[in-house]
Structures are given as structure tokens and as C-alpha cells.
Ligand SMILES: Nc1ncnc2c1ncn2[C@@H]1O[C@H](COP(=O)(O)OP(=O)(O)OP(=O)(O)O)[C@@H](O)[C@H]1O
């Protein structure tokens with residue numbers, strides 16, 4: 259096997275082709291194939307010698323009882339399932355500039371007070387890191403930093419002086435000498451992560467990796483990293499809004515239902531312990547088309563304002579535009595209102611906006627959108643202390659949703675004394691414990707209850 263030809267690897271899905279193609283035959287991505295020489299490894303590059311490995315009985319394996327390392331930020335810890343598991347590898351992914359380095363630096367600075375923490379940056383110089391720390395008001399006296407892009411050098415340093423917690427910002431900037439490829443290519447990212455993972459498991463170093471997300475939503479082009487690491491966290495949010503959500507999309511040591519909410523400020527990312535309050539802070543009172551609903555993000559209730567605007571259209575084909583909810587869902591709800599309640603939208607533009615840049619996907623949003631549309635159409639404001647949620651079917655029926663208790667509790671906490679919810683959910687509540695709760699079965703009932711005479 260003397261002459262080993264170069265191969266072409268898709269930078270999106272990792273598919274290997276013997277010849278160059280304009281489009282990957284596996285994932286159909288255009289211009290994604292890059293030339294690579296066949297993987298050249300030095301002797302022993304596969305890491306730990308297998309000579310000592312032997313099977314053991316699971317019952318004989320010793321472990322530390324559920325010992326977790328707290329990051330010291332409640333929102334972080336919640337998303338991780340109660341803190342970090344020693345020796346685990348956590349990937350923090352997100353769009354460029356969303357605040358990944360900021361969040362990590364803030365968390366690590368706290369950890370550094372009690373543990374040996376090493377922050378490796380391949381993107382910024384020590385001066386730039388210092389500048390950020392100064393802006394964030396972080397003392398970080400005990401935080402070690404290293405500006406390095408060579409993985410071999412990093413592993414060598416860690417062998418001499420192992421940290422308890424390691425952070426690599428970002429995995430796309432690291433390169434391993436075992437491969438003759440530029441940093442950021444799929445094979446480099448996979449190789450570097452795999453070697454760090456091996457190190458983490460062997461020496462119990464808890465490792466954070468920062469990964470950039472491409473426009474298509476894939477980490478580092480491919481999703482290969484997601485399979486490798488123990489936990490994948492996404493930092494997401496609309497850059498024009500200050501809100502940032504930290505979401506676990508994979509967690510080997512906890513649930514993936516939790517989210518952490520942060521607000522981006524000059525002084526860094528600040529935990530938002532009561533996001534509902536912040537989301538409703540600028541709500542206009544006494545205006546038609548505004549409805550508050552309680553949605554569930556993970557297992558967490560969040561009160562959001564939904565705004566509707568129904569106005570005369572200057573177009574032959576009126577517009578149906580929505581921000582924060584699916585456009586198809588809006589079209590269906592408009593059609594249901596026309597068919598079941600006799601509303602007429604043929605000459606009207608319909609706009610829906612979820613305030614605060616939140617995206618809602620659960621069906622419970624249906625009834626709130628419908629109520630907002632009714633309110634704007636009739637130009638009648640709804641009571642300021644009312645919350646609404648429920649799923650709406652094509653026959654105009656209101657269907658039950660989950661987590662009624664949690665939603666009601668959150669609404670009551672923020673002073674909403676009345677709620678309009680599906681009848682099937684309301685029937686299961688203890689009557690005396692939920693005052694002001696109205697159960698509805700269908701849209702005509704909703705119209706009568708909310709607008710009475712105005713609707714006739
Ligand atoms: N002086 C400042 N005041 C307020 N916000 C700032 C300030 N400087 C930076 N920011 C915020 O911090 C964000 C950049 O944060 P950070 O560098 O942590 O993001 P990142 O996700 O690591 O980005 P990259 O992908 O470039 O590494 C900016 O988009 C901005 O919102």
C-alpha cells in the first residue's frame with residue numbers, strides 16, 4: 259500500500275469520497291468536500307496502551323457518590339442537572355458573539371477560587387482576556403490562562419501540571435500534530451476532542467469545550483461532537499435582545515428539560531431568576547390585541563405577552579405575518595376564526611408578535627393567539643390580570659395541555675388573578691384552590707366570556 263491517495267471529506271457530515279464532487283452524496287451540501295491526506299498517525303497515537311485493560315464487574319467499580327461541582331451560578335447548575343460531574347466533558351455551543359466566552363469566563367472565575375482552573379484560548383491574547391475580565395469586574399486572581407492552539411503542547415503542559423477544570427475556547431482553533439490538516443476541519447475537531455476526552459476520562463479533569471455553530475445550526479459543521487461529549491449546552495437568543503437562554507440538548511448526567519435565563523449587560527451575563535417579570539415589564543395596559551400566556555420552557559413556566567394587530571390591507575392578497583410563532587399555525591387559527599366564529603379577514607393584514615424575542619412552539623399558544631386576534635379585530639382590550647392558554651382544534655374546540663398547576667402558580671405569583679384555560683384542565687383542579695379560573699370548551703364560549711355584547 260505504498261501510494262496512498264488523498265481523499266475528500268465532507269465538512270458538514272464527515273462523508274468520505276475518493277474523488278472531488280461539487281455536492282456531497284450523503285448530506286447533499288454544496289461545495290462541502292475538502293481534500294485530506296489519508297489519516298497519518300504516529301506510533302501510539304491512539305493513546306492509552308491497551309495492555310493493562312481488562313474487564314471488571316460493574317459491582318466492583320468504585321465511585322464517588324453523586325459528587326457534583328457547583329459552578330456557583332444557579333442557572334448554570336440547574337441546566338447541568340445540579341452541577342458538573344467530575345471528569346465529564348461539556349460542550350458549550352452557540353452563534354458567534356452570543357456570549358460564550360463571557361459566560362465561561364464568569365463561571366470559571368468563580369470556580370478558580372477553590373480549584374485549579376485552566377482557561378485555554380486559541381482566539382484571544384492574554385491582554386484581550388484581561389480586558390474582558392476587567393470589563394466584567396472579575397478579579398480571577400487564581401485563574402490560569404494559556405493562549406495556545408497546539409493540542410500536543412496543551413496535553414504536554416497538562417501532564418506536567420494537571421488542572422482540575424479545563425476550558426478550551428474554541429475547539430475549532432485547536433490542531434493536533436497527528437493530522438496534516440488545518441484547524442477547524444472536521445477531522446481536526448474530532449481528533450482534538452477525542453484526545454481531550456481521553457485525557458478527561460483518564461485523569462478526571464472536567465473539560466469545557468466552546469464550539470461555534472454554523473448558520474445551518476450544526477456545531478463545527480458536523481454534528482460529530484455531539485455524540486462524543488457528555489453534555490451539550492446551547493447558548494441561544496436574539497442578539498438584538500438582551501435575553502440569553504442556556505439550554506441542555508444532551509446530558510448524560512441529568513435531564514435536558516431545564517433552561518437557564520441570562521441577561522446580557524455591560525458587566526456580563528447576569529442571571530435572571532424571575533424571567534417572567536422581565537418579559538412583561540414593558541407591557542402596554544388597556545390596548546387591544548395584547549394577551550399574556552404562560553408557556554413552559556423545559557419544566558419552567560414563563561409568562562410572555564402575545565400581541566396581535568388586525569388592520570385594513572392595501573394589498574390584493576392580505577398578509578399573515580408572525581414573529582415568535584409558526585406562520586402556518588397563524589394561518590390555521592385565522593381560518594378557524596373565520597369558519598367557526600364568522601370573523602372576516604379577507605381584506606385585513608394579520609400580524610402576531612411574541613414580545614421579548616421568545617419563540618413559542620407548544621400548542622398551548624393557540625388559545626392566546628386566538629384571544630389576541632379577537633381582541634384586535636373587535637378593538638376591545640382584555641383585562642390586565644388575565645392569562646390565557648390552551649390548544650385550539652380545527653373544529654374550534656379547546657383542548658387540554660400539560661403543566662396546568664405550574665402555569666397557574668407562576669401566573670398567580672405575578673399578580674394574574676384570572677385565567678382562561680381548557681375545560682378539561684380546569685375540571686381536574688381543586689375548585690377552592692384555583693379562584694378566578696375559567697374553563698372553556700370551544701371558541702364561541704371564549705368569545706362570549708371575554709367580549710360578550712361586543713361580539714354580537
Ligand atoms: N462593552 C460591552 N457592553 C455590553 N456588551 C458587550 C460589551 N462588549 C461585548 N459585549 C457583548 O458581548 C458579546 C460578545 O461576547 P463573547 O465574546 O463572550 O461572545 P462569544 O460567543 O465568545 O463570541 P465569539 O464567537 O466571537 O467567540 C457581544 O456580542 C456583546 O453582546
Ligand SMILES: [Mg+2]
Pocket residue numbers: 358359360381427
Ligand atoms: Mg469567544
